[in-house]
Structure formats: structure tokens, C-alpha cells
Amino acid sequence: MRALFLVFYGFQEYNGISKKIRYQVDALKQYGMDVRTCYYEVRENGERQWMIDEKVLVNLGKGTLAKIKKRVSFAPIIHYIRKEQISFVYIRYYHNANPFTIHFVKSAKKLGVQIVLEIPTYPYDQEFTDQKLNLCIDRIFRHSLCSHLDAVVTFSNDTEIFGQRTIRISNGIDFNSIPLRKQIRTMENELHLIGVAEIHFWHGFDRLIKGLKEYYAHNPGYKVYFHIVGNLFGEREKQEIEDPIQAYNLQDYVFMHGAKHGKELDALFEKADFAVGSLARHRSGIFNIKTLKNREYAARGFGFIYSETDDDFEKMPYIIKAPANETAIDIPGLIAFCKKQTISPQEIRNSIRHLSWKEQMKKVCDDIRFHS
Numbered sequence: 001m002r003a004l005f006l007v008f009y010g011f012q013e014y015n016g017i018s019k020k021i022r023y024q025v026d027a028l029k030q031y032g033m034d035v036r037t038c039y040y041e042v043r044e045n046g047e048r049q050w051m052i053d054e055k056v057l058v059n060l061g062k063g064t065l066a067k068i069k070k071r072v073s074f075a076p077i078i079h080y081i082r083k084e085q086i087s088f089v090y091i092r093y094y095h096n097a098n099p100f101t102i103h104f105v106k107s108a109k110k111l112g113v114q115i116v117l118e119i120p121t122y123p124y125d126q127e128f129t130d131q132k133l134n135l136c137i138d139r140i141f142r143h144s145l146c147s148h149l150d151a152v153v154t155f156s157n158d159t160e161i162f163g164q165r166t167i168r169i170s171n172g173i174d175f176n177s178i179p180l181r182k183q184i185r186t187m188e189n190e191l192h193l194i195g196v197a198e199i200h201f202w203h204g205f206d207r208l209i210k211g212l213k214e215y216y217a218h219n220p221g222y223k224v225y226f227h228i229v230g231n232l233f234g235e236r237e238k239q240e241i242e243d244p245i246q247a248y249n250l251q252d253y254v255f256m257h258g259a260k261h262g263k264e265l266d267a268l269f270e271k272a273d274f275a276v277g278s279l280a281r282h283r284s285g286i287f288n289i290k291t292l293k294n295r296e297y298a299a300r301g302f303g304f305i306y307s308e309t310d311d312d313f314e315k316m317p318y319i320i321k322a323p324a325n326e327t328a329i330d331i332p333g334l335i336a337f338c339k340k341q342t343i344s345p346q347e348i349r350n351s352i353r354h355l356s357w358k359e360q361m362k363k364v365c366d367d368i369r370f371h372s
Helices: 016-030 063-072 075-083 099-110 132-147 205-216 235-247 262-270 292-300 331-340 345-350 357-370
Strands: 002-006 034-042 048-052 055-061 088-092 114-119 151-154 164-168 190-196 223-229 254-258 274-276 304-306 319-321
Touching (some): 002 016, 002 075, 016 034, 016 088, 016 357, 048 063, 048 075, 055 063, 075 099, 099 114, 099 132, 164 357, 190 262, 205 223, 205 235, 205 331, 223 262, 223 331, 292 304, 292 345
Parallel strands (some): 002 034, 002 088, 088 114, 114 151, 151 164, 190 223, 190 274, 223 254, 304 319
Antiparallel strands (some): 034 048, 048 055
16 A cells, blocks of 8 residues: 655654654554655755655745745645555644645545544644634634545544544554663652653643742752753743743752753653653643653653543553642652652553554554555
8 A cells, every 4th residue: 555644844853743753654664555755844945845755746946935835735745646646645734724735635535545634632722822813724624624534543532523533543652762761760869850842831841840949948958850851832931931940049950951852862861760741731621632752751661740631541650640730740749759669661661562653553554444
């Protein structure tokens, strides 16, 4: 089966989503699919291009006209699908339902192509309140878009999204790409926490910073450090994270490392004891989700704290469930939990062996072949 994995943006080496897409493509290939990746790239000279793997499919040019072409003209991709006899298209949703994407899907369906749309986060409206026009257009057309699909791939438990049936999977892990932590610290005198993300308001790292403010107000002898790895998404995140660090005089305990990947990221994990997942998904109206980050932490052998419902981890002995509200994180309770932990990194990693990308994408492959 010849397949096209369609992404409406480019790739960044340090970005977890970019790595996730690579793993998904590799997993589809392991099940016998001939997969090509189609993505959109803006070159340093300003040229905008649709790419197929490392080759230019079409150069859209520069400037405003090129931007418009990217949004309204998918003819080169349709031509490629026809020429290469693509029979399956996997689309990662960019919240861009509109007449042009609908026309693209309808054109591909006329060629006999099966099409699924992965919606990474659902529901998602509360995450895009700063993009009101785009969200408004998406709301108008998303049911129509989904009506022309074969299925929606979701990481939620929803059996139907926007009127279309779903294929329910979990975010997966490529175990070969994620090293198991080597160093186990005693935590006798200090605790090092690590949170890795492109930091949005729903990650709720400000709740942990507030907890550290309350903790250090009592001048404790036991020290807790929080290492934040990733770039802040916008001004709101700056106000919620950077500003309080200064206001609460936590500069000696909270460190902003910026985006890291590869050996630099591995080195930071080796200095950490416990990880921090999302602490405020409720801010975006999401209470049940299977995040990639939780799985990456477990694959590295880390226990972690999070506040949403993640069915793959709810009963695991190495996690802390924070309440899904705006209260400060209980630092003394977190310290006590970490000190009592006896489960090894290897045991944590082994607990999620069934969450490999190969196993998760098999659900998609099986569904598509069943309905072909």
C-alpha cells in the first residue's frame, strides 16, 4: 500500500511533535506501507515549498502570494497522489478546515484514496482562543471536512468526532530513540524536578512555581529545584512563569534551559529525579488525554506528576495525580512520595512496552485494511 503522510508545516529537530511524526511514519513502514512524507517548508531565503521527503514537490515562491497558495491550492499534492498511485493518506490536522481543504479531500477520494485525519488534541477550542478568526472558520467547516473522511484518529476515548467514527490509539514511544536513565540519585538532601515541553498555559508549570514559593517561605533545609526545558510559547506564558520566578526570588531554584534535544537533553535528564507533566489541561477544557510527554518520561524511567486523566497511567505506582484545579502543587507531599519510591527505571520503562508506536499504528493499519 502506497501512503502519504501529510503535514501542513515543517520539522524541527528539537520539537517533540516532529519526532513523533517521524516515529509514526517508521511504524507504518514496519507494517509494509510504502510511506512518503509531504510537508510545508519555508527556506531561509523566504521561498515556500511543498516537500516530499527531502525533494521539492513544488516551489510556491515568496511573499504574500506564496502564503495564499499554501492555504488554497493543493493541486500539486493531488497530482502527486494520482501519479504515484497513492491509496492511503494520513493527515495530521492543523485546525484548518475550510473550503480548500475540503476540496482537497474530496478530490483525493475521487481517486479512490482512503483518508484518515489525526486530531492530536480533542476538544481543542479552548487552546486557540488567541486565533479567533481561524477557529471560527474551522468551526464552520470541520463537520463537513470530517464527513468526507474514512475515520478520525484520536488519542481521546471519543467514539465519534465531528460526526465521523474514530480510530482510538494512544500516543506511542520509539524505544530505540529514548535512552533509559542511568544515574539514580539518593535524594537525601535535594530533589531535582524536570519539565520538558514547548510551554503553553495548559502545562501549568506556574502551579509548581507557586508551590515552591510556599515551600521556600518556611526556609527549609531540604532543597527542591525545578529545571524547565523548552521555549515559552507567548507573552501569557512569560507572565505566568518567568515573572513569578523573579517576583518570588526563586532564581536559585528554578532554571530556564530553553529548548534542548539530543545529548544536551539526555544530560539534563541524568541530573533529574522526577518529572513534571501537564498540570493544567483543565484550562483548555481537557480532562482526559494521552499525552506524548507522559510516555516519554516513563520510557526514560522517570516517575512524574500530572493532573489530567490518562488511562494508561492512572494506576501506576510511580505517578502523582495533582488535582485538576488552580491550587499550588504540594511540594512537601511530592518530596515524601519521591523519597519512598523503590521502583526502578527499568521497571517503569517495562510497564509501557505495549505503548510502542509500532503497536499503536498497527491499530490504524488494521482498521484501514479492514475497511478497504
